[in-house]
Amino acid sequence: MATMTDVARRAGVSVSTVSYVLTGTRPISDATRDRVLAAMAELDYQPNAMARGLASRRSNIIGLLLPLTGRALGATETAFVTGATEAAREAGYHLMLCPVGTDDSDELQTLATQRLLDGFLVMEVQLSDRRVDLLRKLESPFVLIGRTEDPTGLACVDIDFDQTVDDAVAHLVQLGHEAVAYVNHSAASLASGYGPAKRTAAAFEAALRRHRITGVMVPTDDTATGGRQAIREARERCPRLTGVLVMNENAALGILAELREAGLDVPWDISVVSMVTSEVVADLASPALTAMTSPGSALGAAATRVLLKRLADGDGTTYEELLPCVLEVRGTSARPRKKK
Amino acid sequence: MATMTDVARRAGVSVSTVSYVLTGTRPISDATRDRVLAAMAELDYQPNAMARGLASRRSNIIGLLLPLTGRALGATETAFVTGATEAAREAGYHLMLCPVGTDDSDELQTLATQRLLDGFLVMEVQLSDRRVDLLRKLESPFVLIGRTEDPTGLACVDIDFDQTVDDAVAHLVQLGHEAVAYVNHSAASLASGYGPAKRTAAAFEAALRRHRITGVMVPTDDTATGGRQAIREARERCPRLTGVLVMNENAALGILAELREAGLDVPWDISVVSMVTSEVVADLASPALTAMTSPGSALGAAATRVLLKRLADGDGTTYEELLPCVLEVRGTSARPRKKK
DNA sequence: ACCTTTTGTCGAAACGCTTCGACGAAGCGT
DNA sequence: ACGCTTCGTCGAAGCGTTTCGACAAAAGGT
Numbered sequence: 155m156a157t158m159t160d161v162a163r164r165a166g167v168s169v170s171t172v173s174y175v176l177t178g179t180r181p182i183s184d185a186t187r188d189r190v191l192a193a194m195a196e197l198d199y200q201p202n203a204m205a206r207g208l209a210s211r212r213s214n215i216i217g218l219l220l221p222l223t224g225r226a227l228g229a230t231e232t233a234f235v236t237g238a239t240e241a242a243r244e245a246g247y248h249l250m251l252c253p254v255g256t257d258d259s260d261e262l263q264t265l266a267t268q269r270l271l272d273g274f275l276v277m278e279v280q281l282s283d284r285r286v287d288l289l290r291k292l293e294s295p296f297v298l299i300g301r302t303e304d305p306t307g308l309a310c311v312d313i314d315f316d317q318t319v320d321d322a323v324a325h326l327v328q329l330g331h332e333a334v335a336y337v338n339h340s341a342a343s344l345a346s347g348y349g350p351a352k353r354t355a356a357a358f359e360a361a362l363r364r365h366r367i368t369g370v371m372v373p374t375d376d377t378a379t380g381g382r383q384a385i386r387e388a389r390e391r392c393p394r395l396t397g398v399l400v401m402n403e404n405a406a407l408g409i410l411a412e413l414r415e416a417g418l419d420v421p422w423d424i425s426v427v428s429m430v431t432s433e434v435v436a437d438l439a440s441p442a443l444t445a446m447t448s449p450g451s452a453l454g455a456a457a458t459r460v461l462l463k464r465l466a467d468g469d470g471t472t473y474e475e476l477l478p479c480v481l482e483v484r485g486t487s488a489r490p491r492k493k494k
Numbered sequence: 495m496a497t498m499t500d501v502a503r504r505a506g507v508s509v510s511t512v513s514y515v516l517t518g519t520r521p522i523s524d525a526t527r528d529r530v531l532a533a534m535a536e537l538d539y540q541p542n543a544m545a546r547g548l549a550s551r552r553s554n555i556i557g558l559l560l561p562l563t564g565r566a567l568g569a570t571e572t573a574f575v576t577g578a579t580e581a582a583r584e585a586g587y588h589l590m591l592c593p594v595g596t597d598d599s600d601e602l603q604t605l606a607t608q609r610l611l612d613g614f615l616v617m618e619v620q621l622s623d624r625r626v627d628l629l630r631k632l633e634s635p636f637v638l639i640g641r642t643e644d645p646t647g648l649a650c651v652d653i654d655f656d657q658t659v660d661d662a663v664a665h666l667v668q669l670g671h672e673a674v675a676y677v678n679h680s681a682a683s684l685a686s687g688y689g690p691a692k693r694t695a696a697a698f699e700a701a702l703r704r705h706r707i708t709g710v711m712v713p714t715d716d717t718a719t720g721g722r723q724a725i726r727e728a729r730e731r732c733p734r735l736t737g738v739l740v741m742n743e744n745a746a747l748g749i750l751a752e753l754r755e756a757g758l759d760v761p762w763d764i765s766v767v768s769m770v771t772s773e774v775v776a777d778l779a780s781p782a783l784t785a786m787t788s789p790g791s792a793l794g795a796a797a798t799r800v801l802l803k804r805l806a807d808g809d810g811t812t813y814e815e816l817l818p819c820v821l822e823v824r825g826t827s828a829r830p831r832k833k834k
Numbered sequence: 835a836c837c838t839t840t841t842g843t844c845g846a847a848a849c850g851c852t853t854c855g856a857c858g859a860a861g862c863g864t
Numbered sequence: 865a866c867g868c869t870t871c872g873t874c875g876a877a878g879c880g881t882t883t884c885g886a887c888a889a890a891a892g893g894t
Binding site (some may be wrong): 157158159169170172173174176177180181201202204205206207208209211399 | 849850851852853854
């Protein structure tokens with residue numbers, strides 16, 4: 155494996171010159187640059203990442219903190235990861251997946267102080283998140299995917315839940331629905347302060363008021379069974395219900411199944427709009443789910459860009475970037491059949 | 495940030511001694527070790543990963559090569575990733591996700607020669623895979639998830655497709671089915687030599703012969719729509735069909751939907767067994783899918799262990815480890831209603 | 835008791851790069 | 865022609881480890 159010294163010798167220059175050609179830190183004459191580049195090509199030279207990292211104290215690797223729940227990564231999360239990786243690569247960075255639990259402070263501390271990673275992307279952010287406090291204390295640059303209670307001094311990239319919920323409700327209202335349910339994440343995640351759960355709950359309330367319609371929120375497990383229970387409960391609590399907004403994809407499928415078994419026709423009896431859903435999953439259902447498509451990959455790319463910018467500028471001001479999900483009308487939403 | 499020199503000074507020993515305490519490369523007296531450990535704790539010392547990597551020419555990071563298709567990672571793949579990460583961490587390694595296309599040789603070459611990664615886990619292996627040739631040429635240690643045409647000299651960890659298909663067919667035969675279809679991956683992936691597609695096709699043939707029943711194989715897209723088309727084609731080609739084996743989860747859901755719309759009752763008219771399927775997805779369907787549950791996380795852990803072993807031993811002999819999927823009977827398989 | 839290992843420790847030389855200070859050679863305003 | 869920047873290059877000092885050779889002291893073998 156050729157080293158920089160070999161390249162320098164071959165090109166008849168000093169190693170520092172070779173380094174400058176590589177990093178562009180100082181001006182180099184065209185003639186010299188060409189000779190160096192040629193020498194590199196001839197020797198199949200590849201800079202040694204470790205040596206570079208040691209000398210520059212920058213690894214060009216960013217870590218993606220994602221709590222592994224044991225369950226599958228949803229399509230949104232996957233898209234996020236690929237989007238982030240892609241964006242990182244374009245900037246000459248690598249992305250390292252770090253499945254670290256939300257409260258595994260030791261592991262995170264090790265990661266952050268090892269100087270292996272230049273910064274972090276933090277997924278699945280809680281309203282009050284210990285990882286945030288820790289990273290802050292350690293002065294590691296990071297960007298949140300989601301938001302904490304108080305985002306002052308933090309960089310956040312997130313789905314615009316307010317907008318998304320409002321768009322979804324608006325869609326139903328426009329079709330003529332006047333009583334809708336919102337099937338949220340579980341009561342447990344609401345209680346634990348899971349951001350999306352709490353924020354959509356608030357946004358739903360606001361949307362109801364804004365559009366002057368009635369509705370109920372039902373928290374439930376993120377499973378098909380959870381969806382079944384939720385829709386039963388919702389219909390009990392609000393019999394004139396004609397529209398359902400649902401946060402979780404699995405629950406959405408459960409709702410569809412339950413309604414079908416109850417002899418109800420989707421979308422004519424009840425419309426279902428799934429939130430933060432990818433196309434693949436939406437097509438799994440029959441009829442295909444009308445859904446708010448999550449901007450997963452765009453989010454990943456945005457988060458990465460923000461982080462890299464901060465690494466470059468050393469800037470740590472508050473920053474927030476929100477991307478809404480876009481409505482994709484498919485088969486599960488329509489004008490309700492019978493006006494009361 | 496404390497360095498090894500600080501620790502050495504504080505403990506009253508030389509830096510090399512500190513290093514030996516850390517790496518265990520040479521014997522150290524208990525008294526010294528305790529002093530050094532104490533000094534580390536007091537200083538919150540964390541070894542610098544880059545310096546370590548440079549000096550030892552080992553990064554303690556392994557790369558996971560996974561071609562990003564733009565689509566979501568299935569539950570199996572996700573489980574694989576988490577299993578691998580987990581196993582790596584237990585051994586003091588990190589796992590880095592590298593979304594590199596199957597034929598993006600340049601990118602892979604850069605990765606492999608950069609000395610950032612000690613070895614590779616290769617996912618989505620084709621029967622003839624350029625990455626394998628390249629890694630071999632570069633003498634990078636690696637382990638395949640899947641198998642190439644000729645696995646001589648390679649280390650492979652894979653799902654035991656032969657066993658899995660045979661188990662699935664056996665399940666149907668035992669219930670009394672005599673004509674079954676196998677809905678495989680797309681014709682395109684078959685043609686491109688995608689291992690699982692080709693191997694299951696062969697295994698299905700073998701299973702039919704072994705159990706003396708008839709059947710047809712239908713390749714189709716890995717989508718719900720693909721599943722719908724496939725089941726229609728299968729029933730045309732083999733009207734007495736009572737059982738279906740299906741490779742892709744999305745297709746499985748499509749098949750269920752299509753059968754329901756055709757007025758057929760699952761499992762009484764037709765049984766459906768989904769291959770290589772995770773529990774979450776199986777429960778999405780109604781009735782829940784009888785499926786061969788893929789050993790995703792176990793595979794990941796196994797692959798990692800094999801790779802780490804090779805890194806330690808410098809051993810490069812042929813090695814193969816196959817894990818079968820295990821049958822999970824749920825609601826979509828049963829004794830067929832009417833004996834002919 | 836003598837020679838040979840083994841044990842425990844140290845100092846110093848890498849590892850392959852970045853970056854700083856220095857310095858001659860141009861280029862420029864006057 | 866005179867200083868003044870800017871340009872282009874070099875040598876050398878790190879970056880924080882690991883690892884090698886050396887060596888004194890303790891332990892074994894006969």
